[in-house]
Amino acid sequence: MEYSDETLLSVWRGNLLLLTREVGAATRLARMMTFSASYLKLMLAGQRDFSEEFARGVEAVTGLPAGWMDAPHEAHDVPEAAQAAIDNEAPLARFRGTAAPVRKKAVLRPPEPIFGQTPAKKPEDDAKDAEAHRKQAYLRKVRDLAMQEVRRFERHLTHPPVDIGALRTKVEDVMGAVDLDDHVHADLAGRLEQIEKHRHMLIRHVEKLHELLAGLGESDGS
Template identity: 75%
Template sequence: MEDSDELLLTVWRANLVLLTREVGAANRLARMMTFSVSYLKLMLAGQREFSEEFVRGVEAVTGLPVGWMDVPHTAHEVPANAREAIDNEQPLARFRGTAHPVRKKAVLRPEPIFGQSGPARRGEEETLDAEANRRHAHFRKVRELATQEVRRFERHLLHAPVELASMRAKVEDVIAAADLDDRIVADLAGRLEQIDKHRHMLLRHVEKLQALLSQLAGGE
């Protein structure tokens, strides 16, 4: 974006907000510009910069005089024909440019809207879609790996009764092999009971963890 564009960006944004102040106007203008609604709203919120090419496109598509966007205006100064074009979603030209700021000024290529095929997707939209797909793919991968580990741990817990029975038998052999104090016998038996109790608690937590991981599929 050139220095002059940077100075005008505040004015452009204010006029763009002015043109889209009515309910649904931002959506209508985005469709008239064959542009991403979400990206236009980021521009309106000051989260994305945009180029003079896009500004001239707004003027051409809505019927505003060339240069109208370069000067601050009030709501009463919006031409009736531009307001009507936005309200009725009736573009007066076809915009095939981009909003992405560039140092070299591009030339607006408005075309008659009749008989034109659907416009190509904007480069920035493709970039955003590619990044979103990459994040979703990465999320699915790490979620599947986590789910596999949880299931593996669950299988280990489910097989634990056999190992626990063997361990219990060996501890009972120790108790029977010696004349142990009653307190020691009670302590050994109590430890075995606590191990079994906590195994059941772990199983419940693992089942809940698996359910939560499965529910994340709907929030990708």
């Protein structure tokens, strides 16, 4: 499968690696771009291609100059303001696009010599191609809608409306203010632990769900 952005893809990926070289930077940038960290890491590892739209989005969200992603850079080339935006997870714009690469447009070729011509497609073949294209377009539409909901749920899990640490502190204050038997004390402490444990487990499942959805409809055979 060929994409219109493939000539610059290696440069974009190199700059993306440069911007996320610090520990935790990939996760912070992913949240700034409203993507899951696992999906961004697939891009960094070369397991997922991405588009110019995504590269321009990185520039807008981090405050990089327009076109900065299109040329190779070294660590000292990263503007301080852009690095600070990533370090502090402070997006300067909101990215609403996708990372999916854009397919190359078909190139029209002149007719082949009469002896080299291949048989014209039958009308039923054209109908099959049209139906396959319709199904593929529908799949991507419903997949993208599902991925948006998954991202929204992931943001809810990573930024819950209630501070988990504050919740733990308040419950522990109650536990310290009253004499509890060992069973009740252990039960309360265990509930707090399980809440945090299951929240992290949910986040991992949601990231994996997003990764699986993103792969649907992108292979040549789909």
